[in-house]
Amino acid sequence: MSAQTYGLIATFKTAPSLYHAAEAVRDAGYRHWDCITPFPVHGLDKAMGLRRSVVPRISLIGGITGFCTGMSLIWWTGAVDYKLIVGGKPLFSPMFAFPVAYELTILFTAFATIIGMFVLNGLPMHYHPVLKYDQIRRGMDDTFFIVIEARDPRFNAANTRALLEQAGGETITELDP
């Protein structure tokens, strides 16, 4: 059975109930599980035991790349490839190169951040078992879910369902893979 199922999904009506249920699932030691919320619920990361996102590191790499790109582009074009005397200004100076390097820093940071976010989230993923759940529309609207995946080593259809029920989950359903 567990081979045929993606996992279990439980419904929670309010944010606090979800929060406490998440704490319970976390404490039960599950790793492959998730909360589905219509908006980012404060504190839920901690309740789920999630670590701080690594997006900032990717952003930092992007930013540094952007800055270096800007500076080296301006240095190479102006002071190496084609040395033109423009208004008596030096061939290269970090001062006049700064605005462009600065803008490129931001641009590259933005790209890195978004790409990083997508990659970390595994998006775009238009097909997903959770999305097939017929109540998922409510999950985008006003209802909260907890999904525990079958591939979790601790997953056991009965125990897991019991855990969710205990935590206050309603309408606990198995998801097709």
Add this chain to the structure above:
Amino acid sequence: MGHADHKAAAHPILQEVRPAALPRAVLVENDRSFSWITERICGIIEGKTPVWWWVCFILACFVASFTVAGITYLVATGVGVWGHANPVNWAWDIVNFVFWIGIGHAGTLISAILCLLRQKWRTSINRAAEAMTIFAVVCAAIFPVFHVGRVWFAWYLFPIPNSNAIWQNFRSPLEWDVFAVSTYGTVSVLFWYVGLIPDLAVLRDRFFAAGNKVRATLYGLFAMGWRGSNRHWSNYEMAYLILAGISTPLVLSVHTIVSFDFAVSLLPGWHTTIFPPYFVAGAIFSGFGMVLTLMLPLRAVYGLQDLITQYHIDCMCKITLATGTIVGYAYGMEFFIAWYGANPYEGFAFVNRAFGHYAWAYWIMISCNVITPQFFWFKAVRENTALVWILSIFVNVGMWFERFVIIVTSLARDFLPSSWGYYSPSIVEVFTFFGTFGVFSVLFLLFIRFLPVMPMAELKAVTPQADVHGGHAKH
């Protein structure tokens, strides 16, 4: 927005101390439920297209056609169809550019700076404000692109390797502008889009449920398969925070660089170091003016009084007042610096601004930008929506004239009196500018018709029932 409180909540000491909650302003009135918010906002998109929308849309298209016609004529014939001439080589083109860019700034400001400053009241207006930013940047970009003499060579502005082996001049503020404005446009679109993803997912599912597969697919494609996973929210929130974080210096840098177009030159009246803060303040000022001008009618038409509350209007009026006063201070400071600098050329530029050929423009600017916002000191004014709306239009007019005064009066009478001149616009530029309001309106109308005008996820996050700790945030 959640991350801020989340961090505060995470702090152990705060958790223990549990400080007494200050009474908070009501951001969503009448204690609305989550689904009320969803219904209300998605309803705008799902409902039948109202007649007024069609009327406005056709009117906007008509107005936009003026820009299209004006630009077509310009490109086919030459920049001479505008009123430019020596010594005024920049006029309405750059005035309009700076004007639109300035308007755009409020959008980024509301979404990014207020986000960083944990001003939760921004949530109801930030989506529309960001849209406004993007559309304003589109309108702004029209002018610098088409004001050049040979627009078909505008690609020379980008560092593309070519067989002429020549590169750009990165000392030019105009080249900085190219990077600043294109970065600004790109980042604004990305920021806006990232904010839209969860809402697009809502629309995807709702349209699917309603059986409209085509629109569900379209929204679905752009929703990228968003499923509300909290693991996603975690990265998403962080990315959104970073985007807000970089948008803030970006928005400041963009208008700083736009002001460099003038500050870096040596023209009296342009050559002044106070331009960057002065321009940024002016941009915020004009941007909030425009936000008010747009949001107040929208609020009335769609009955969003519970989402855009009197508190929001009050906040925006106060910001307008503050920035307007900064701008007024800058006007005064310019005169002081000119006098204190004891440079006769500089001194004359400012005296001439106030009392020369273009004094009328200067005094329009002063009355609209310095005097108008002072009405916002009065609570009665701030609470009178109609009056706020009218004053916001004055602010828009005043800020347009500010750019006109800076650009045209300085150029018209510079160093050598022999080359002094007078600029007056041709009908072509007047219509081209007029048309950009149509361009903006077309885009904005499309936006309110097809995209959620408010960020549902964010709105829900600021409702009392979103708090996982139950009562303590309840007032």
Add this chain to the structure above:
Amino acid sequence: MSKLFSKSANQLPLQILIYLSVVAGIATAGVSYYMTPKYTRVGYAPVQPVPFSHAKHVQEVGLDCRYCHSHVDKSAHSNVPTSQTCMNCHSILKTNSPLLTPVRESYAQGTPVPWVWIHQTPDYAYFNHAAHVNKGISCVECHGKVNEMEIVTHMQPLSMAFCLECHRDPASRIRDPKDVYNLDSARLADQGEAGRKAAEAFAHDWKLLPPQSCSGCHR
């Protein structure tokens, strides 16, 4: 809720991304290959009104470049010879060749022979032949080995980048002044260590300072 997107839709974004990258890559490569002078100019070998063979006239007859392209060392232009120049010999040789009809007619009527223009710089670029051939730059640098060509072919891109290559490093391109019109000669810099030294000395003694800014070529 049933499926809006099928499982295969998950591959779609990646596929689109790859597809776009490939298209963009091809477009970039195509533009930089097909739309630059290296392609649009190099290899141009139009049919001329008279099938004049440089190879024959230089290698068999032994004509110097300057016999026909007179004043190349004085003028900005390297003159294309008048029909009279052709007729100097062809009034005696091959007087009845049908191939030479345009030349004879031109000479008789004073009308020009419409030679197709091959090595053509843009109107805003002012190339001066005299300035180059008198400074050790051989014809071959820009025109290739015309002495071996049956049909004159455009050999170098003659783009601004091409000009700059040499203007930035003239010493590597110069020839001994006596070899300028000898298209089979080698550049000084290609003649071993002694040649390289000679090239350096040449550049120094002749105070070679080819312009690298606009005014050198654009007026």
Add this chain to the structure above:
Amino acid sequence: MKRKIDHPAPPVAEALTGPKYWRSLGELAGTPGFRAQLEREFPEGAAELEGVDRRGFMKLMAASFALGGAGLAGCRRPEKFILPYGKSVEGVIPGLPSYYATAMPLRQGAIPLLAETHQGRPTKLEGNPTYAPHGGAASLLAQASVLDLYDPDRARAHTRGGKALSATEVATLLGEIAAKYAATDGAGLALLADESSSPTRSRLVKELRAKLPRALWSEYEPVTDQPPVAAAQAVFGQAVRPLPDFAKARRILSIDADFLQAEAGSLASARGFAQGRRVDRKEDPMNRLYVVESGMSLTGSMADHRLRLASSQMTAFTASLVIAVYPESASVLEPLTQGVKLDPKWIQACVEDLQAHRGAAVVVAGSHLPAEVHAMVHGLNSILGAAGATVSYLPVESTPGATSLSALAAAIKGGVVKTLVILGGNPAYNAPADLDWAALQRSVGEVIRWSTHLDETSGVNAAATTHLAAAHYLESWGDARTVDGTVVPVQPMIQPLFGGLTQIEVLARLAGQTEADPYQLVASTVTGLAGAGADPARVMERFLHDGVLAASAYRPVTVRFNASRAQSLLTAVRPAAAPAKDNLEVRFVVDPKVDDGRFANNGWLQECPDPITKIAWDNAILISPRLARDLKIDPKGSLIQVARKETAEFRMGKESARVFELSLGGRTISGPVHIQPGLANYTVIVPLGYGRTAAGHVGNGAGFNAYPLRTTGAMHVGLGAKLRDSGKRLLLANTQEHWSMEGRDIIREANFEPAAKPDGNSYRENPGYVRKVGMESHTPSNLGAVGEKMTPQERATKIPRGNSLYETPQFDGHHQWGMSIDLNTCIGCNACVVACQAENNIPIVGKDQVMRGREMHWIRLDRYYSSGTIDAEAFGGEGNRELPEDPQVSLQPMTCVHCELAPCEVVCPVNATVHDEEGINTMAYNRCIGTRYCANNCPYKVRRFNFFDWNQRRLDSLYLGPAGDYGMPALLQMAKNPEVTVRMRGVMEKCTYCVQRVQNGKIRHKVKMAQAGRPGDVVVPDGTIKVACEQTCPVGAIVFGNILDKDSSVSRAKAREQDYAVLGYLNVRPRTTYSGKLRNPNPRMPDFQPLPFSRVEYSRKNEPAAHDDHGAHGHGAEPATPSHGGKS
């Protein structure tokens, strides 16, 4: 590989050969009717255009000129062709210009020229340096005359009653007339011609009159530019004419004489005047110029003392002067001065100064003044010892028996004229109104008219007139004399484009010669003049090569002033009533640009602003500020007058002039009124030469015609005129809106000599006075301590950092170019403006665009007035409301100054304007995208933007865009300099220091040196490269050269202590610097000013209190309140 190409089919030879081919650009561009136009343009002259080098021709084309259509080979690129000559042309090297000596004939004084031709196309004219008095200078008119050659409005064929005549038919026709009138001894034949200095014409006229003694020969010029011979005849008993030598004169008094521009020989005069004016070191002497005039001429603008006086009162003034010099004459002259108020102190001090410089003083009087004034001036010059020293007297060679126009008119009225031959001139347009010339001409049975255009005169009864197309002088063989009598050749540069005839050819045929070859006609005159001994072939060769005939100048004659004969002339004269508000004096002046109207169809001249009024494309009725106030039409100004009030009303930047009706003696004209400071209060100045109706596309409708107001009795000055407002307005294209320097340090002036009480402000006391004026005088040096210590040569290459944030890259070129402009000698003649236009293919833009401020001139003349009454209050005030009645004028040629730290370059986003290795601020048109940022950031506002496709679009349909015609007429293409890119729309342009001349000069020198075995000798010797403005400058005010060479003339000019950089405080370090202007007022004169007005204004404006600590430097001195003006 990519090598394989589909070869296009070989071009069909027939389709491509022939003259059609090189001109077929238009066809390829798809201009409809191009062929037809071609036939019209080159009906006969096509042959010599064959084989014009196509590559040179192609250089004309702007980057935009895309060749499509017929020649397109596949999609690679359009096919173009090289079209060599069929037969080699001797002496022509395609790609190298040839220079030939010629001369531009103009009334009595020709201008010797060198014409630059490119494969048979003359494109540029320069003065012939062999003719020493001009020293290689050419005038404004000479510079522009090359465009007349290519005027598309020229008569394109000989016609009779509208039908074309062939050259043979014309010869037959003229032969028939000759034969017909030979039978009557010429009775019934009358000839009317304009003046000419041509010895050949003079010879032919003599021949003609010998053959046809009863034929009438009359000469008419609407304006005179030489003193009347009658006066000299009266006082000397000899027909002589004075030729002043201004170079020798230390004191000059000009009585209403604009000898720097309007008078004959102005080029030589200006050059001589500048020689006496130029001050390189403080030891150098400087001449002093007194001017008494009614108008505001260029000469007046140079005056050290200027007295405004009505022209009709010049007699009284001259008489007073003579009395002061020679009191014995009082009895005779006193009556002449009756009723005229003159300041006796002014006259006394002036006379004392002139007398103190006996033998080095000269008095000149305007040609338009009556004979009695000239008689008195002759007397004055005799007394002052000027005769033989600063004035020589040349014999006058006039055509014997030439009658006046009035006499001819009488003859026509009398019905004796059966055939009238009108050679040149334009009497229907410019004859005195009382003659009613058009009616007279219509009454003559047969009229034969020879002229370049089908003008007003040709249009009178056109159906019955035979019109002979005249050749332009650049298409003609001829000869002429310069003002000193030197014979110069007129040599054709090109076969007549429209088969035109020369005047001498027509005359020779009328005189019965059947083989009238103009070359032979000239050759026989010249060899005749050269004397019997000389080898004729050698004489002609020399003559044509040098461009002058050696020792052919008139020999000065010695004259003796006969006082009693003068007395008899003067006793009859009575002073005229003083002009007043309701009795205005009208003074007709020759226009500096269109002359008497003959150059009206020249776009370069029309677009060139008047040197004083700065109005282009129009003339205007000039009135004084006083009269304007009386008429209540002086501009209102604004509530708070932050800058000085304009002299004209500007609406949206365009001068909106009131149209007034000016009536004189029952005749009325109407024209726009322009307030001109410096005029005599009640004198109205009316420039002639405008309002043409049949000049051509350019000249028609420009300005108003003033000739209908002129009568035989009042040709130059008329009294009793009235002005009446018509209520209408006319927009004028004024290129300079603001007239005041606003107390800025732009033109730095000082008095030459100290005042009676020395105050350290004069040049002699402080030659470096320019450094005590302006922002730099009290700010740290821009060069820094290190830079200050450098030599100018080091500064040019190392570019000292000064106090800058940045270290600047060094310039490593072999030369460093620089320019110096001497404001002290510049007379503002505008020759540089048009010379630059011709050299650099600068388009004209038309009146409408000039009004908008889009004129394209790379060099302009800024003209400022100063009156010392500027208001010092920060927010303006009363002093700014006053229009100066008697201003000082300061002129400044302004062009790109090639800043070393150029602000324009920094702001260009695409590197379209950068510096080259030799210090030139270059402009790469093909890189420019047209952001116009550079123009905004140029403090000198010298950059010009191509708002439209000026070259390819018709000026009257610029706003139609693609709906209008595209392409430049082939004829105008021929006028373009192949060495300079023709700019397309959307690009910026500006002075390039004639980079084409610089580059070609360098290449020519390097090639020469390499071929001479001195390849390392790459530095061009000083003087080899001359830029266009420098080369034509009559006063040598502009010097260009290599500043690395410390002995070059430019280095020496820049070493003058009064050398300064305009707006130097900006630290842009211009390569073009200016030498300060000096004024040389006489401290004993009542109107002496201890400081030039511009300096007074500078001090007033820059708060004397704040500058007290710099008082020692001289600019802080409290200025004297000007003696006139003041706050009213």
